[in-house]
Amino acid sequence: MTESASTSSSTHNHTDSDASSGKASNDIHSESSLDASFFASAESLSVESIEPLKRTFASGRTKAYDWRIAQLTALKKLLTENTKEITKALHSDLGKSDSEAWLTEIGYSIHDVDDNIKKLKSWMKPKKVSTPMVAWPSKSFVIAEPLGVALIIGAWNYPFQLVVTPLIAAIAAGNCAVIKPSELSEATSELLSKLIPKYLDNTAFRVQEGGKDETTELLAMPFDKYFYTGGEQVGRIVMTAAAKHLAPVTLELGGKSPCVVDGETNLEVAIRRIVWGKWMNAGQTCVAPDYLLIEEKYLADFSQALIAEIKKQYSEKPKANKDYGRIINQRHCARLISYLDGVNVIHGGKHDVADCYIEPTVVIQPATDASIMQEEIFGPLLPILTFKSKQSMTSFIKSRPKPLAAYLFTSDKAFETSFIEDISAGSICVNDTNIFLANHELPFGGVGTSGMGSYHGKAGFDTFSHQKAVMKRGFRFDFAVRYAPFSKLKLMMLKRL
Numbered sequence: 001m002t003e004s005a006s007t008s009s010s011t012h013n014h015t016d017s018d019a020s021s022g023k024a025s026n027d028i029h030s031e032s033s034l035d036a037s038f039f040a041s042a043e044s045l046s047v048e049s050i051e052p053l054k055r056t057f058a059s060g061r062t063k064a065y066d067w068r069i070a071q072l073t074a075l076k077k078l079l080t081e082n083t084k085e086i087t088k089a090l091h092s093d094l095g096k097s098d099s100e101a102w103l104t105e106i107g108y109s110i111h112d113v114d115d116n117i118k119k120l121k122s123w124m125k126p127k128k129v130s131t132p133m134v135a136w137p138s139k140s141f142v143i144a145e146p147l148g149v150a151l152i153i154g155a156w157n158y159p160f161q162l163v164v165t166p167l168i169a170a171i172a173a174g175n176c177a178v179i180k181p182s183e184l185s186e187a188t189s190e191l192l193s194k195l196i197p198k199y200l201d202n203t204a205f206r207v208q209e210g211g212k213d214e215t216t217e218l219l220a221m222p223f224d225k226y227f228y229t230g231g232e233q234v235g236r237i238v239m240t241a242a243a244k245h246l247a248p249v250t251l252e253l254g255g256k257s258p259c260v261v262d263g264e265t266n267l268e269v270a271i272r273r274i275v276w277g278k279w280m281n282a283g284q285t286c287v288a289p290d291y292l293l294i295e296e297k298y299l300a301d302f303s304q305a306l307i308a309e310i311k312k313q314y315s316e317k318p319k320a321n322k323d324y325g326r327i328i329n330q331r332h333c334a335r336l337i338s339y340l341d342g343v344n345v346i347h348g349g350k351h352d353v354a355d356c357y358i359e360p361t362v363v364i365q366p367a368t369d370a371s372i373m374q375e376e377i378f379g380p381l382l383p384i385l386t387f388k389s390k391q392s393m394t395s396f397i398k399s400r401p402k403p404l405a406a407y408l409f410t411s412d413k414a415f416e417t418s419f420i421e422d423i424s425a426g427s428i429c430v431n432d433t434n435i436f437l438a439n440h441e442l443p444f445g446g447v448g449t450s451g452m453g454s455y456h457g458k459a460g461f462d463t464f465s466h467q468k469a470v471m472k473r474g475f476r477f478d479f480a481v482r483y484a485p486f487s488k489l490k491l492m493m494l495k496r497l
């Protein structure tokens with residue numbers, strides 16, 4: 001099922017050698033992690049030493065509240081003064097519409113930087129804690145101190161926001177940082193490398209462009225924090241590198257996020273929200289519903305309504321619709337198309353690899369061992385699985401690796417409570433999809449194979465900080481019971497203390 005490129009509304013046409021030779025890969029990350037030849041043609045960039053950044057951090061300058069605020073304010077200026085260029089780069093990389101670029105990347109980052117500026121003073125305040133009687137009189141408190149020089153490695157699907165929002169957290173916490181945007185989203189990577197040095201303190205922040213080779217060189221360097229967004233396989237490489245330096249690591253990974261629909265809920269709203277969460281960025285969202293679970297008896301009505309809503313949001317001709325994006329490159333396009341082999345496609349399936357286009361596609365009842373149910377889809381294909389009961393849906397999710405997000409649409413309070421309690425996932429959202437990311441009061445991160453550590457809002461500030469414990473004592477009282485020589489009486493008193 002192919003479609004001509006001539007109707008394309010997009011300027012996006014990334015090619016790569018494997019895709020043009022028609023070779024599909026079932027591994028979502030294969031080009032980044034395995035295929036060295038993919039990068040061989042790319043011009044190799046020299047990777048600068050991080051010593052100058054280490055010296056800046058050692059000077060103590062970055063710890064000052066005023067310096068942090070000045071950098072955050074400069075970053076906000078970068079965002080507001082370059083909205084057009086950023087939108088253009090995102091369109092070139094992913095065919096992103098202006099609205100999506102604003103909602104999920106630029107506006108999202110502006111909201112984050114504003115929130116950090118507003119709350120930074122209170123986050124930086126030492127937190128008083130109580131002290132046990134044995135150490136009276138004294139004061140105990142916790143200071144959030146910056147870790148040093150951080151390495152932030154981004155992924156291609158939200159290529160701007162996924163490096164800028166960790167950077168905001170790193171700055172707020174008083175760190176220096178090297179940012180390594182994804183090489184697959186070339187236009188955004190290039191723009192970041194142009195803009196960051198123009199706005200931020202060049203002695204504290206650097207952008208390093210490049211792919212596997214450059215990242216490997218960076219990973220050999222002694223950073224004080226490694227923050228990685230991307231696939232599981234490279235996540236293991238990053239964690240191994242961090243272990244060599246005994247440095248803390250945050251892994252923002254992915255996985256298959258399930259979405260359970262209770263057929264007796266408000267289906268009209270549920271379907272609208274599912275279509276929004278699934279097909280934004282052409283399905284290339286780490287928390288997008290990866291597959292749907294529904295009770296058998298509701299399948300026919302539900303799928304009909306789902307298809308009608310897809311047409312309503314993206315029209316009968318999504319290829320020509322400016323709101324519908326493109327796949328990052330031809331290889332990923334070929335990977336996704338290969339998932340359609342031998343499955344029951346009830347809507348969509350048309351594609352045009354040359355234009356990196358795949359129609360919003362719905363598949364029903366795939367085998368659970370089919371690629372589409374084994375690999376993270378990370379594209380515009382939505383499989384629907386049916387079950388006999390609510391309990392069997394929950395059991396199915398629990399039998400699989402812990403997802404980054406899990407969604408439930410229901411009006412049944414008891415089902416909602418048991419789902420929240422039973423399912424281990426990075427995040428759970430009831431009666432909606434990706435919208436939970438808009439709440440920066442909620443920490444965002446995975447669990448198990450979907451990641452470790454979290455960020456957004458205060459969680460981001462904490463992720464780039466060390467919680468330094470401080471106890472301050474005077475010389476006035478000194479309980480003798482703690483000192484040798486000990487006696488039965490001293491032991492008795494110690495137990496009471």
Ligand code: NAD
Nearest residue numbers: 032033154155156181182211212215230231252253254286
């Ligand atoms: P990618 O190919 O852009 O790789 C991510 C980063 O790793 C890039 O900067 C790349 O240069 C670097 N890299 C690639 N291969 C490397 C290697 N061998 N050694 C060192 N560094 C290497 O992105 P991807 O991996 O295709 O990303 C998709 C995955 O990311 C999906 O699983 C998705 O769910 C996940 N993701 C998670 C989040 C989140 O916030 N949790 C956000 C976006 C994407």
